[in-house]
Amino acid sequence: MKPELEELESRLRAATSRQAADLDAETASxxxxxxxxxxxxxxxxxxxxxxxxISALRDVHSAEAVSVKKATDASSRDLGPMLVFLATLxxxxxxxxxxxxxxFYGTPAIRNPIAQPEPHKKTEGTxxxxxxxxxxxxxxxxxxxxxxxxxxxxQWRVRQAGSLTSAADTEVESLYDRIQSVAEExxxxxx
Amino acid sequence: xxDLQPTSADDRLTRWVHEHARAIRGYLLGVVRxxxxxxxxxxxxxxxxxxARDRYQEQGQERAYxxxxxxxxxxxxxxxxGREVQLDADAWQAxxxxxxxxxxxxxxxxxxxxxxxxxxxxxxxxxxxVLLLRYFGEFEFAAIAEATGCPxxxxxxHCHRGLESLRKRLTEIVHxx
Numbered sequence: 608m609k610p611e612l613e614e615l616e617s618r619l620r621a622a623t624s625r626q627a628a629d630l631d632a633e634t635a636s637x638x639x640x641x642x643x644x645x646x647x648x649x650x651x652x653x654x655x656x657x658x659x660x661i662s663a664l665r666d667v668h669s670a671e672a673v674s675v676k677k678a679t680d681a682s683s684r685d686l687g688p689m690l691v692f693l694a695t696l697x698x699x700x701x702x703x704x705x706x707x708x709x710x711f712y713g714t715p716a717i718r719n720p721i722a723q724p725e726p727h728k729k730t731e732g733t734x735x736x737x738x739x740x741x742x743x744x745x746x747x748x749x750x751x752x753x754x755x756x757x758x759x760x761x762q763w764r765v766r767q768a769g770s771l772t773s774a775a776d777t778e779v780e781s782l783y784d785r786i787q788s789v790a791e792e793x794x795x796x797x798x
Numbered sequence: 799x800x801d802l803q804p805t806s807a808d809d810r811l812t813r814w815v816h817e818h819a820r821a822i823r824g825y826l827l828g829v830v831r832x833x834x835x836x837x838x839x840x841x842x843x844x845x846x847x848x849x850a851r852d853r854y855q856e857q858g859q860e861r862a863y864x865x866x867x868x869x870x871x872x873x874x875x876x877x878x879x880g881r882e883v884q885l886d887a888d889a890w891q892a893x894x895x896x897x898x899x900x901x902x903x904x905x906x907x908x909x910x911x912x913x914x915x916x917x918x919x920x921x922x923x924x925x926x927x928v929l930l931l932r933y934f935g936e937f938e939f940a941a942i943a944e945a946t947g948c949p950x951x952x953x954x955x956h957c958h959r960g961l962e963s964l965r966k967r968l969t970e971i972v973h974x975x
Contacts, residue, residue, distance in 0.1 A: 612951055616939055619957050623932045640917075640964030645933035647914050648824035656837070657819045661812055663841050664848070668811070 708754060811848060818861055819844075821934040822868050828930045829872040831918055839875060843868040865935040866945055869927065876923060917967040925960035928953055 608616075621630055622637040630638060822843055826836040846867050847854070854863060918926065927946055931937045939957070943950045 608950075612954065615954050615958065616950075619939070619954060619961070622961055623929070623957065625933070625936065636965055637961040640968040641929060641933065641961055643968055644828070644914065644917060644964055645824070645930065647911075648828045648930070649820050649934075650824075651827055651833075652820040652823040656823060657815055660819050660823075660837075660841055660844065661815045664811060664815065664844050665808070667841075667845055668848070 705754065709757060712757070810851075811844070814847070814860065814864075815844060818864050821861060822864050825865060825930045825934045826868055826872055828918060829869075829923070829926050830875055831915075835875060839868065839871045842871055846871075862935050862937065862941070865931060865937075869931065869945060872927075913968065917964055920963050920967055921960050922956070924948070924956045925963070928956045929960045929964075932957065 618634055621628060622634045623641055624638070625642070819840065823836050823840040826839045826843070827833060830836055830839065843864055847864050921929070924946065928942055931942050931945060937945065939953050940950060943953045946953065948956075
């Protein structure tokens with residue numbers, strides 16, 4: 608900073624200081640006008656003005672507090688329909704996923720509910736190799752069966768297939784016995 | 799400066815107003831020269847300061863903090879007006895007369911107010927801002943330069959010219975005082 612600028616700043620600082628100090632006549636006369644102007648402006652605000660200001664600020668403060676509370680209430684109310692919508696959407700997705708699972712991984716009967724398995728026909732000279740399934744024993748599957756029910760149904764069908772195999776084995780053994788007995792009857796040596 | 803952590807929010811707001819309202823309103827009255835505008839801007843100053851109180855970190859500089867807000871608001875208001883508004887006598891006399899004021903005291907006050915109005919009117923906006931920031935905030939000239947966005951030399955020049963103008967116009971009041 609230039610020396611003359613520093614000197615001017617120092618002089619003006621003294622002329623605008625609110626603390627009394629030893630000043631030369633020139634600076635003191637400058638300071639008088641400054642103090643009178645500031646003092647009169649300060650005096651223009653009375654205690655009544657202060658109270659009015661405090662009251663107005665409190666009103667604004669409480670109004671803001673109320674508006675914030677209202678905004679909070681309104682935002683919580685706005686969340687209600689959104690939650691209902693989300694719950695509905697989640698339920699719809701769950702049902703869709705369940706249907707898709709049944710369509711792609713379910714039993715043939717379910718994949719093609721129209722095509723029914725042909726009932727086993729009795730033939731002459733043969734025994735029935737498997738009992739017809741009774742409707743009460745076979746688990747019924749519907750479009751809205753759960754995944755667990757689908758698994759139960761699949762297990763039941765596997766067991767049924769196992770029982771069919773064992774019945775066929777028994778029949779083959781009895782045929783074999785009968786052939787053996789016929790062969791023995793026809794054996795010339797035995798004659 | 800008083801402690802910045804009073805017992806309650808209301809206490810703090812009340813303390814702020816008690817300690818600084820006269821200075822803030824006085825500053826605004828001097829710059830915008832209209833009592834109702836000064837009231838409105840003072841309220842806005844405290845409201846903004848109150849809203850930003852959590853971000854306010856400069857402990858012990860409350861007055862300066864409030865004055866900076868008031869200064870920005872006053873400048874915005876003057877810019878919106880686009881012209882200097884004459885301070886009317888009614889606005890200047892917004893202060894309620896004291897009950898124990900004698901008629902001659904009221905007359906003196908009225909005459910003094912007229913002279914002050916004339917003295918203020920003779921100052922430019924920058925001169926008023928510089929002098930009143932110095933008076934009410936006891937800002938250093940460098941801080942005034944920062945607040946007003948002017949170089950330090952310009953601030954000193956405005957201050958000097960303003961003081962000369964006041965001396966010329968307030969000589970009679972000074973002598974009466």
